[in-house]
Amino acid sequence: MDASSTPTPDSGLGGPAGFTGLRYGELVERRAERQPHRTAIIHGDERISYGQLLDRIRAAASFLTEQGVRPGDRVVCYSENRPEILIALYASSRIGAVFTPVGIASPPTDVGYILQDLSARVLLVSPHTVDAGREVPGVDGIPILSLEKVHDLALPHLPAYVPGPAPEHRPTADSAALVVYTSGTSGHPKGVTLSHGALFFNGVNTLLGLDIVADDVTLVNTPLSHVAALNTLAVATLYKGGTVVLDSKFDAGRCLQQIEQFAVTTMFAVPSMLTLMAQVPGFTDANTSSLRWILGGGAPMPPELVALWASRGVPVLASYGLTEAGPSVSFRRATDAALKSASSGTPALLTDLRIVSDDGSDLPPGQVGEVLVRGPHIASGYWGNETATAETFRQGWLASGDRGFIDVDGDLCITGRSKEIIITGGENVDPAEIEHLVVQYPGIRDAAVVGRPDPVWGEIITAVVVCDDTVELEELQQFLRPHLAKFKIPRVLERRESLPRSPVGKLLRRELTPISQDTPVQR
Template sequence: MTHSAAPAVPASAIGHMPTGLRYGELVERRADRQPRRVALVHNDRQWTYGELLTRIHAAAAFLIDRGVRPGDRVVCFSENRPELLAAVYACARIGAVFAPVGIASTAEELVHVLVDLDARALLVTEETADKAAEAATPSAVPRYLLASSNHLALEAIPRHTDVVPEAHAPEPEDPALIVYTSGTSGRPKGVVLSHRALLANSVNTLLGLDIVSDDVTLVNTPFSHTAALNTLAINTLHKGGTVVIDRGFDARRCLDQITRHRISTLFAVPSMLALMIQDPGFDRADLTSLRWVLGGGAPMPPALVAAWAERGIPVLASFGMTEAGPSVSFRRTSDAQGKSASSGPPALLTDVRIVSPAGTDCPPGTVGEVWVRGPHLASGYWRNPDATRATFVDGWLMTGDRGFVDEDGDLCISGRSKDTIITGGENVDPAEVEHLIAQHPAIKDVAVVGRPHPVWGEIVTAVLVTDEPVSRDDLQDFLQPHLAKFKIPRSVEQRSTLPRSSVGKLLRRELTPPADSPTTPP
């Protein structure tokens, strides 16, 4: 029997970067294999994988012609749209670094990003062009349109190119994305995510979530956040599925899209799920296509999980953060309702420690600070060595979140360390109290904060959004069977809404006391 000789390996391939390392490369390879499959849907217009690849090539060629080189930073100030995904993968193809900025940002915040990054280009849309013009003048960054416009004279990225730019071969630690933190804990910092970290994040996500090739996933949280960009969107494309893109969340529209597009997966923060339940169309909406909802951004109230379970839809709580790419843990489908406090086991490439204030490891079931380690972690903060050293220690990311690991090895998040209320020497995690208050039938939304007190240092205060007033006594009676006395709110404030970020995170720093509050609380 004779055997044909194995093909020789070209000398140029020896030592070449690992296949798939470059951010977005697997999307391009998927397009090569299945160009006619539907990749993206936006405003009922479909993009095939072949069209997405053509747009990536066109954007890459355009940026090169405008002087963008490997390592240059390209800022994108845009609402959710397919052209944004073409631009981010085009930047990675030519070695540039992509930095998305949410449309809720002010011109001043955009200036900060442009100057901080020493940006080489600013990509805008008709919707963001005016605000971008305010920011571009002091920062002197050239602006280009993501898509052509009948009303603006700016140059626009074309749909096609006659020359396909050669793909840049990055080093594993070269930055691909810089994503700015929401600023809930101070001035926004640029989180640097390398090509290696983003590939590891995809591996973690695909091993932790049941994403399949026929999935249709809905993305209606901003692409300026890692959860939207790097959890479901890119990994659905890696598998060959379809991503339905919406510019933002609206409860009624979201329910309609689930029915119309036969959505099978989506990411949602708790407030989104609560608003859909409160919508009059929820009970009659056809949600049979929805296999699961990935929950994140804030602790998931058990009552909310149960309400979705009644419709046969598991809500999979997860834990992640920008500095981790963002995937850290995912709750199993079988545990969606039975283990409501769990965020699931750490992803397979992730190590987790629970650390005491003394710096020692906590035993199972004991609350401490959550530390995370793995190849998906950010390289640090852009040009901010002090913040990097304070957060990344000996390969570990100090998350600032409090939690514990239970007897099954699942990670359970109990709150933020910086949000801890200290009353009479006792520590109170706001999330624990919020979970219970959220189960009160008259309460639509809740935040728990500490208010200064001359005797106790702080008192636990519940800030409520209700259909009808809920008194302090009523709330205390409701909580008394479930909480230690020192955890029960001693003060109640009523609000029409609570301040939240564009992805539903509670902005506790904006929950200042009302003007008519007493000088000395009860």
């Protein structure tokens, strides 16, 4: 499926030339023209000014054109976090190509599927992924290009500067700019198609929903292959003219050091990241005073974790987003960070929400149902997958698959995933509700709740935990009884060394099958 065949809502913003600022990354280029000497990106010992960033974007655009990349072609980038991802992304956009970032956690088989699914024109690799890139199934016949010069390999690589940059492509609002692959719940990943118009309005939503200022220093250490890191903070910070501190991966101790070293003011974190930072020796004395706020997402934020960071004067702003929404849907206000820990905040200004029952009828405030999302920032659909597109994008609304409600203040509160609902004895159970309580039990460091097949109850509530050996099922049940209905109490306890999570900390429930008969289980 190409951009012309992707189902798109009528944005009313099309036309042969779109409008100024529409092209994905154009606002970064315009920012660079206005403040070329300010620092745009810090990566290790490297500092890139906005002027240098613009030169490198233009040079990369010329390079890709010389390599045969044309408007509508797909460029896949397989790399850890580094500035060249953003450079290649904006260069692709400048010449009308469609960009797909793929993180290093993706195995070569997944990369091979993505290349085939997109009919990719080129594959970009880093020195860290070049060997894996060459092992990607089906890569034969697809040019492999390097993000930087590799001395012992004769691979074409992105230049830092070229005279006479490639001419700028002017997209329509509905033409594809970015395809981001999501893990999904089963089978192959799905490519979420985000148009130039959707990404422009996601930027508007984000800048109106978050207090991002021109002097912000934003730490990005979750993969740029995920739209939360890419579009919510990195891109928005560059739009405002701030500085992005880019790290290849999250390390709790190094993160605390970087906050102090660079006077970081904003960052994105999932709950596990904040928990690990709090467990670093010396956390109590760590200097986090520069932080104005931390944007939380990827998983529900435990209230006690919000309270811990609030005690340090750092609000954790829970947000709700979806790759299919670009991702911005709602943001919590800083003043509500500690007071309304269950809230994901008010919907972004360009976003409409509905909470619907199983039959599709609207539910009043306070009642739990599926969350539907609408707005100009919503994806066009899934690349080449009309069936999945029809199932998720319904009459202008994105069916999120998440369950939640709107509270009396108009805030969105997420209670769980529709697809993760456990049905035990005819009762529906949201696992997230139980998980929030299980992780509060002493000795449990991480937890997931799943349904295991049971001949009597259909499914039996099972807690899968990372814990100390002292945790006993009966004691955990006693701890939970005051807080949960009887049918929600776990009846099985499984222990693991760790839980499967995505690179941004999202729990991968589908991988929580019993691993062997030797798995420690209590009933």
